[in-house]
Amino acid sequence: MHVMKNRLIIIAAVIFPLVLIVWVAPFSRREQGAAAVSKPGDGGAHGASGEVLERLKEEWARNQKLLASFEKEQRGLRALVIEKRKLHQDGAIPKAEVSEAERAFVAALMQIQEARRTLSEIDLALAEATVGDELERLPPLAVNEFSETARLSRFNGGSSWSLKETPKVEKYFSQSFGHNLPISAYGQTRTHDRMGFDHRNAIDVALHPDSSEGRALIKHLRDSRIPFVAFKNAVPGAATGPHIHIGKPSVRIAAR
Numbered sequence: 001m002h003v004m005k006n007r008l009i010i011i012a013a014v015i016f017p018l019v020l021i022v023w024v025a026p027f028s029r030r031e032q033g034a035a036a037v038s039k040p041g042d043g044g045a046h047g048a049s050g051e052v053l054e055r056l057k058e059e060w061a062r063n064q065k066l067l068a069s070f071e072k073e074q075r076g077l078r079a080l081v082i083e084k085r086k087l088h089q090d091g092a093i094p095k096a097e098v099s100e101a102e103r104a105f106v107a108a109l110m111q112i113q114e115a116r117r118t119l120s121e122i123d124l125a126l127a128e129a130t131v132g133d134e135l136e137r138l139p140p141l142a143v144n145e146f147s148e149t150a151r152l153s154r155f156n157g158g159s160s161w162s163l164k165e166t167p168k169v170e171k172y173f174s175q176s177f178g179h180n181l182p183i184s185a186y187g188q189t190r191t192h193d194r195m196g197f198d199h200r201n202a203i204d205v206a207l208h209p210d211s212s213e214g215r216a217l218i219k220h221l222r223d224s225r226i227p228f229v230a231f232k233n234a235v236p237g238a239a240t241g242p243h244i245h246i247g248k249p250s251v252r253i254a255a256r
C-alpha cells in the first residue's frame with residue numbers, strides 16, 4: 001500500500017514540474033556521513049557482522065555513483081525537453097517528439113527517486129547497526145519507561161504496536177504538519193534481511209529527533225504509549241542516518 005502511495009506521489013510530482021530543481025544537497029551530506037561510519041558493530045548479539053556492514057557500505061557507494069549519473073542524465077534530458085518544446089512551438093517538429101523526450105525525462109526522474117530511496121534505506125539501516133551494540137548493552141526498560149543517551153533515546157511504550165497502527169501515526173502527523181510522515185522503511189526491507197535484523201513490526205521515519213517535527217512526533221509517541229528508538233547521531237560528530245524507529249528495537253536474526 002505504501003509502495004503504491006509513494007508511486008502515486010512520485011508520478012504526481014513529475015507530471016507537471018518539468019522544471020523541477022533536483023534536490024541534491026542532503027545527499028552530499030549523507031556521503032560525508034557514510035564515509036564516517038568506520039566503526040561498525042563487531043558481530044555481537046545485536047550488531048550486524050562487519051562483513052555485512054562492509055558490503056552495505058560498498059552498495060551505498062555504488063548507489064551514490066549511480067545517482068550522480070542519473071542526475072547528470074536527467075539534466076541533459078531536461079534541456080532536451082525544453083529545446084524540443086520550443087522547436088514544436090515553432091512548428092519544426094511534431095508533438096510526438098516532445099512527448100517522447102518528456103517520457104525519457106520522467107523515466108530518469110523515477111530512477112533518481114529509486115536510487116535515493118535505496119540510499120536512504122541503507123543509510124538508516126547502517127545507523128541502526130552501528131548503535132546496535134550500544135542498544136544491546138543498555139539495561140532493559142520498564143513498561144512506559146523512557147531513557148536517553150547522547151546517541152539515542154528509547155521508550156518502552158506499553159501499547160500493542162504493530163504495523164497496522166501506522167495510519168494513526170500518519171494521520172496525527174499530516175494533521176499537525178500538513179504533509180505526509182516521511183517513512184523511509186516500512187516493515188522488513190531487503191536491507192534488513194541482509195543485515196539480519198527483524199524489522200517486521202517497525203517503521204523508520206526520516207526525521208531528526210531534535211528537529212521540531214521530530215520532537216513533536218516523539219511526544220505523540222510517548223503520549224500514545226507507542227515504543228520507539230530515536231537515533232540521533234550514529235557516530236559522534238557525524239550526521240549519519242538520524243531517524244526515529246517506531247516499534248520495539250530490532251533484534252538480530254540470521255543474516256541472509
Ligand SMILES: [Zn+2]
Nearest residue numbers: 202203204245
Ligand atoms: Zn528501524
